[in-house]
Amino acid sequence: MFKKGLVLVLALAMIMAMFTGCAKPAQAPVEEAPETPAEESKPELSFGMITDIGGLGDKSFNDSAWEGLQKAGKELGVEPVILQSTKQEDYEANIGNMAQSVDLSIAVGYLMEQAMKAGAEQYPDMKFGIIDTVVNAPNVMSVTFKEHEGSFLVGVIAGLTTKSNVVAFVGGMEGPLIEKFEVGFRAGVASVNPNAKVLVNYTGAFDNPDKGKEIAISQFKQKADVIYHASGACGIGVIQAADENDFWAIGVDQDQSSVSKNNKVLCSMIKRVDVGTYTIVKSYADNDFGGGKAIELGLKEEGVGYGDGGNNVPAEIRAVADKAKELVVNGTIIVPQTREELEAFKPVEIK
Amino acid sequence: MESGMNEFKENLIKTLKEIAYPLVAIFISVIAGGILVYAVGKDPIVAYTAMIKGSLGDWNKFGETLVTVTSLILTGLSIAFAFKCNLFNIGVEGQFIMGAIAAVWAGWAFTGLPAVVHLTLTLLSGAFAGGLWASIIGLLKAKVGSHEVINGIMMNYIAMYTSNYLVRTLLNVPGKAYSVDIADTAKLWRFSQAFEQFKHSRLHIGIILSLIAALAAYYILNKTVRGYEIRAVGINPHAAEYGGISVRKNIILSMIVSGLFAGLAGGIMTTGVQYRVNNLFGFTGYGLDGIAVSLVGNNHPIGVILSAFLFGVLQKGGPLMQIQGIPKEVVGIIQGIIILFVAANFVKVVTENIKLNRELKKQTVKEEVE
Amino acid sequence: MEGVGMFTILGIIVTASIRSATPLIFASLGGNFSERSGVFNIGLEGIMTVGAFSAVFFSFKTGSPWAGLLGAMIVGGLFGLLLAFMSIYIKANQVIVGTAINILAASLTTFLLVEIWGRPGQTDNVEYFKAVGPFNIFTYLAFVMVFISYYVLYKTPFGLRVRAVGEHPRAADTLGVNVYAIRYICVIISGILAGIGGASLSIGSMSLFKEGMVAGRGFIALAALIFGKWNPIGAALACLFFGFAVALETVGNNLPVPNEFLNALPYIMTMFAVSGFVGRAVGPAAGGIPYEKGEK
Structure with a gap:
C-alpha cells in the first residue's frame, strides 16, 4: 500500500512540477504588460541568420556574422533570430523555417548556396542574403570576400x-x-x-x-x-x-x-563578415535592398585586411x-x- | 472460436503492455525536458508547441519530417539487421557516405537513359557501395577475426575523406565545395509534383521505399531459412556451428545486407533530397542516429519505423524551437534521456521490482501469520 | 623537408606520437577495467567529453588545474556510476546506455557552456598543466597508470576477481565473489580514467573546453582496447601506434599525396595493423551480459 502511495505522490509531484512549470512563464506577459506599447511601435521588420553546422562560438566566421546582425538589431530596435543547422541536408528546410518566421533571412556559409537557390524560389516574396557565395536570384543579396x-x-x-x-x-x-x-x-x-x-x-x-x-x-x-x-x-x-x-x-x-x-x-x-551581414540588413531597412546583387568585399572596400591587436608588427x-x-x-x-x-x-x- | 478470441485478447494485452512501457518512458523524458527548459527561464509549453508545430504543424512540415524519417528508418534497419546476427555495425555512417557519393557518380556519369532505368541504377549503385564497404568489415571479421567495431569506426573516417577527395577531384564543380549534380532522370519523384500541400517540402517517394525495406527486413529475418540462420548465429554461434550453420558465411552476409540498407539510405539522400554531395566537415550523424533508432525500436523492423518517426519529430521540431529562443542543445538532451529511459526498459524494471517487493512482503506477512 | 635533419623529423614523430597517445591511453585503460569485468563501455567518448568540460569548469572556479583534474575524475566517476547502475541494476543493454551517455554528454556540455560562460563554442582560458620538457604531467601519469593497471589486473587478488567476473560470473559468484560490487567498482574506475583522459585534452594540451574537442577519441580508445586484446600494456601500445600514425600525418606536408589520404592515414594504418598482425579478437566471455543472481 505504502509503495502505491509513494508512486501516486511522485506522479502528483511531477504533474505539479509540470503545471507550475507552465504557470510561471505564463504570468510573464502580465508583468511585462507596460512594455506592450513599445512592441507596437516596433518597426515592421524582422530578420534572422542561419549558420552552417559549425555554428556560433567559433570566435571567427559565424560569431563575426552574428555581431553584424546584432549591431543592426540594436540600431533598429529588433532582436535578430538565430538558427544553427545540425545537418547539411537541413539547410533548405532551415531556410524555409526562417523565411516563414522573419522577413529577411541571411544564410552564412558557402555550403548553403544550393539550398538558398531553392529557398529563394520557394518564397519569392521574402528577402534573403547569403555570405561567402553568390546566388543569382532577384530576392537574394550575396556578399563574398577576397x-x-x-x-x-x-x-x-x-x-x-x-x-x-x-x-x-x-x-x-x-x-x-x-x-x-x-x-x-x-x-x-x-x-x-x-x-x-x-x-x-x-x-x-x-x-x-x-x-x-x-x-x-x-x-x-x-x-x-x-x-x-x-x-x-x-x-x-x-x-x-x-x-x-x-x-x-x-x-x-x-x-x-x-x-x-x-x-x-x-x-x-x-574578414569583415559583420560588415557583410550588417550591410544586407541595413540596405533592407533603408528600402534599398540589393536583390540579385552580388557584392565582393576586398582590400579596396575594407572588407578584408589585417588587425594587430597585440601591437606586434x-x-x-x-x-x-x-x-x-x-x-x-x-x-x-x-x-x-x-x-x-x-x-x-x-x-x-x-x- | 472462444479460445481464438482469448488468444487474440491475450496477445493484444501483451502488445499494449509492450507499447505502454516506452510510452510512459517517453512521457517522463518529455517532462524532464520541460523542467530543463523551465530551468533556463523559458516556457516549456512554448517549447513543445514549437516542436510539434515545427515537425507536424502543416503538410509541408510533416513532409520534411518524413524526409528525415526515411533516412532514419533505413539506417535504423541497417543497425538492427546486423544486431540480429550479434554484430554491432557502427560503420553505418561510412556506408551511408559511400552510398551517397556512389549515387552521385552513377546519377551524373550515365546520361540518356530512361528515367526508370537510370534511377534504379543509381539507387542500386548507392546500395551496392554501402554493401561493399560493409563487406570489408564482414570479411575481416569472418576471415581474420578482427573486431567489427574497430574496423567500422576506421572505415567511417576513411569514407569521409574518400568522399571529400572525390568531391574535390573527380566529381568536382570547379571552384565549388560540392559535387556535380545528378541528372534529372536519376531523381526520385517528389510529392510536391502532384500535391499542392507538399509544395514547400522535399518529401519524396523514398519514404515508401524505406517502408518496403522494413517489410523486406522483417520477411528475411522471420520467414526465410537464411534469416533463421542469421538469428541462430546471433543467439549462439557455437550452437549454430554445431547445427551445421556456417557462422562465417552468415556474418559476411548480414554485414552486406546491413550495408545495403545504409548505402540505400545514402543513395536516397542523393536522389531524393540533395542531388549532390557537399564537402563534409564532419560526420553526417546518421550512423549514430541509426543506433539510437534501432535500439529504441528494440531492433524490430516495425519498432524501427515507430522510433524513426519519434526521432524525426524531435529533430525536425528543433529549428522552430531555436527560433523561439530555446537552446538547440535541449533537443539533444531530451533525445539522450529518451534513449536512456526507453531502451533501457527503465519503467518496466522499476515497476516489476516494485511488484516483486510487494509480493515478497505479502509472502513474509503470510508466513508470519502462519 | 630539406634543411631539416633526419633526427629532427624522428624527434617530432616520437614526441608527437606520445603526446597524441596520452588521452587515448587513459580512456582505453578505463575501457579495460570496465570490459574486463563484463560491462561494455561504449560511452567512453561521452565520459571524456564531460571530463574535459569539468576539468575546465573546476579549474576556472578555483584557479587551480589540480582542482580541475579532481573535478574531472569525480564527474567522470559519476557518469561511470550512471552506466554501472543502468547496466547492473536496471540490466539495460550496455550499448544503448553508452550511446545515450554519448548523446547526453555532447548536449549537456554545450548547454552548460552557454549557461556558465554566457556564449557558445568555447570557454575562457583557464589555468592548466604546462608542459615539463616535451610533455605535460598527463603523459607521465599515463605511463604510470599503464603499469599500475597491469599490476592491479594481473598481480592482485582484486584483479583476479575482476577477470573471473568478466569470464565466468556464475563460477565467481559460487566462490563468494560479489559480482555486482566488482562490476560497480570497475565501471566507476573506468569513468574516472576516461574523465582524466578528457582532462588531458582540455587542461593539458589546451587550456579551454571547445565543443566537439574530443573528436572521436573515445571510439579510437575503444579500438585500441580491442587492438591491445583487453590488456593494459597492449592497449597502451595500440594507442602509441595510433599516435604514431597521427605524427606521420603532421610531418607529411609537401609530399605528393592528397591531403585527404594523409588525414585518413591513421585510420588506414590501424585497420591494417588490427587485421594483419593482431588477428582474432575475443573479449571477456561475459562481456555485455547483465548478471542475474538467481539465473539458471
Missing part, C-alpha cells in the same frame, strides 16, 4: 618577419575557400621573401584543436617561425602552441590576439604592408586565388 587579398597582406608580414626563412600554413578541410587563404598567403610571402619556404598542412577537420597544435609544433620543429592558420577551431591549438613555443601565430577572420595568453599572435587576417613592416595594400587596391598586383594562378603569379616588387 580572402586571398587579406591573406596576401599577412603573407607579406610573415615573409618580412621570419628569421629562419621558413613560414607555414595550417588549413582545415581542403577546399576552394581555404585554398584562397593558402594561395594568397604564399603569394604574399613570395613577393617579399622569395627564398622563404612555406610548409603547408591540412588538419582535415575544423573542430580538433589538439590536432592543430600538434601540426603547428611539427612545423615549428621544421624551423617555421611564423604560422598562419585558416582552420576554424583547430587554430585555437595553433595559437596555444605559439604560446608555449618560440614562434608567431597569425589569426584568421577576427582579431584573434585575445585568444593568446602570451601575446603570440603576430596579427590576424580580418613593427612600423617598418607595417609600412611595407600598407604599400602592398596600395598596390593591390590600384590593380598593380593581382593576387592569385587558386594553385594554378599561383603557378603563373609573378611577384611584383613592393617598395
Whole structure:
C-alpha cells in the first residue's frame, strides 16, 4: 500500500512540477504588460541568420556574422533570430523555417548556396542574403570576400618577419575557400621573401584543436617561425602552441590576439563578415535592398585586411604592408586565388 | 472460436503492455525536458508547441519530417539487421557516405537513359557501395577475426575523406565545395509534383521505399531459412556451428545486407533530397542516429519505423524551437534521456521490482501469520 | 623537408606520437577495467567529453588545474556510476546506455557552456598543466597508470576477481565473489580514467573546453582496447601506434599525396595493423551480459 502511495505522490509531484512549470512563464506577459506599447511601435521588420553546422562560438566566421546582425538589431530596435543547422541536408528546410518566421533571412556559409537557390524560389516574396557565395536570384543579396587579398597582406608580414626563412600554413578541410587563404598567403610571402619556404598542412577537420597544435609544433620543429592558420577551431591549438613555443601565430577572420595568453599572435587576417551581414540588413531597412546583387568585399572596400591587436608588427613592416595594400587596391598586383594562378603569379616588387 | 478470441485478447494485452512501457518512458523524458527548459527561464509549453508545430504543424512540415524519417528508418534497419546476427555495425555512417557519393557518380556519369532505368541504377549503385564497404568489415571479421567495431569506426573516417577527395577531384564543380549534380532522370519523384500541400517540402517517394525495406527486413529475418540462420548465429554461434550453420558465411552476409540498407539510405539522400554531395566537415550523424533508432525500436523492423518517426519529430521540431529562443542543445538532451529511459526498459524494471517487493512482503506477512 | 635533419623529423614523430597517445591511453585503460569485468563501455567518448568540460569548469572556479583534474575524475566517476547502475541494476543493454551517455554528454556540455560562460563554442582560458620538457604531467601519469593497471589486473587478488567476473560470473559468484560490487567498482574506475583522459585534452594540451574537442577519441580508445586484446600494456601500445600514425600525418606536408589520404592515414594504418598482425579478437566471455543472481 505504502509503495502505491509513494508512486501516486511522485506522479502528483511531477504533474505539479509540470503545471507550475507552465504557470510561471505564463504570468510573464502580465508583468511585462507596460512594455506592450513599445512592441507596437516596433518597426515592421524582422530578420534572422542561419549558420552552417559549425555554428556560433567559433570566435571567427559565424560569431563575426552574428555581431553584424546584432549591431543592426540594436540600431533598429529588433532582436535578430538565430538558427544553427545540425545537418547539411537541413539547410533548405532551415531556410524555409526562417523565411516563414522573419522577413529577411541571411544564410552564412558557402555550403548553403544550393539550398538558398531553392529557398529563394520557394518564397519569392521574402528577402534573403547569403555570405561567402553568390546566388543569382532577384530576392537574394550575396556578399563574398577576397580572402586571398587579406591573406596576401599577412603573407607579406610573415615573409618580412621570419628569421629562419621558413613560414607555414595550417588549413582545415581542403577546399576552394581555404585554398584562397593558402594561395594568397604564399603569394604574399613570395613577393617579399622569395627564398622563404612555406610548409603547408591540412588538419582535415575544423573542430580538433589538439590536432592543430600538434601540426603547428611539427612545423615549428621544421624551423617555421611564423604560422598562419585558416582552420576554424583547430587554430585555437595553433595559437596555444605559439604560446608555449618560440614562434608567431597569425589569426584568421577576427582579431584573434585575445585568444593568446602570451601575446603570440603576430596579427590576424580580418574578414569583415559583420560588415557583410550588417550591410544586407541595413540596405533592407533603408528600402534599398540589393536583390540579385552580388557584392565582393576586398582590400579596396575594407572588407578584408589585417588587425594587430597585440601591437606586434613593427612600423617598418607595417609600412611595407600598407604599400602592398596600395598596390593591390590600384590593380598593380593581382593576387592569385587558386594553385594554378599561383603557378603563373609573378611577384611584383613592393617598395 | 472462444479460445481464438482469448488468444487474440491475450496477445493484444501483451502488445499494449509492450507499447505502454516506452510510452510512459517517453512521457517522463518529455517532462524532464520541460523542467530543463523551465530551468533556463523559458516556457516549456512554448517549447513543445514549437516542436510539434515545427515537425507536424502543416503538410509541408510533416513532409520534411518524413524526409528525415526515411533516412532514419533505413539506417535504423541497417543497425538492427546486423544486431540480429550479434554484430554491432557502427560503420553505418561510412556506408551511408559511400552510398551517397556512389549515387552521385552513377546519377551524373550515365546520361540518356530512361528515367526508370537510370534511377534504379543509381539507387542500386548507392546500395551496392554501402554493401561493399560493409563487406570489408564482414570479411575481416569472418576471415581474420578482427573486431567489427574497430574496423567500422576506421572505415567511417576513411569514407569521409574518400568522399571529400572525390568531391574535390573527380566529381568536382570547379571552384565549388560540392559535387556535380545528378541528372534529372536519376531523381526520385517528389510529392510536391502532384500535391499542392507538399509544395514547400522535399518529401519524396523514398519514404515508401524505406517502408518496403522494413517489410523486406522483417520477411528475411522471420520467414526465410537464411534469416533463421542469421538469428541462430546471433543467439549462439557455437550452437549454430554445431547445427551445421556456417557462422562465417552468415556474418559476411548480414554485414552486406546491413550495408545495403545504409548505402540505400545514402543513395536516397542523393536522389531524393540533395542531388549532390557537399564537402563534409564532419560526420553526417546518421550512423549514430541509426543506433539510437534501432535500439529504441528494440531492433524490430516495425519498432524501427515507430522510433524513426519519434526521432524525426524531435529533430525536425528543433529549428522552430531555436527560433523561439530555446537552446538547440535541449533537443539533444531530451533525445539522450529518451534513449536512456526507453531502451533501457527503465519503467518496466522499476515497476516489476516494485511488484516483486510487494509480493515478497505479502509472502513474509503470510508466513508470519502462519 | 630539406634543411631539416633526419633526427629532427624522428624527434617530432616520437614526441608527437606520445603526446597524441596520452588521452587515448587513459580512456582505453578505463575501457579495460570496465570490459574486463563484463560491462561494455561504449560511452567512453561521452565520459571524456564531460571530463574535459569539468576539468575546465573546476579549474576556472578555483584557479587551480589540480582542482580541475579532481573535478574531472569525480564527474567522470559519476557518469561511470550512471552506466554501472543502468547496466547492473536496471540490466539495460550496455550499448544503448553508452550511446545515450554519448548523446547526453555532447548536449549537456554545450548547454552548460552557454549557461556558465554566457556564449557558445568555447570557454575562457583557464589555468592548466604546462608542459615539463616535451610533455605535460598527463603523459607521465599515463605511463604510470599503464603499469599500475597491469599490476592491479594481473598481480592482485582484486584483479583476479575482476577477470573471473568478466569470464565466468556464475563460477565467481559460487566462490563468494560479489559480482555486482566488482562490476560497480570497475565501471566507476573506468569513468574516472576516461574523465582524466578528457582532462588531458582540455587542461593539458589546451587550456579551454571547445565543443566537439574530443573528436572521436573515445571510439579510437575503444579500438585500441580491442587492438591491445583487453590488456593494459597492449592497449597502451595500440594507442602509441595510433599516435604514431597521427605524427606521420603532421610531418607529411609537401609530399605528393592528397591531403585527404594523409588525414585518413591513421585510420588506414590501424585497420591494417588490427587485421594483419593482431588477428582474432575475443573479449571477456561475459562481456555485455547483465548478471542475474538467481539465473539458471
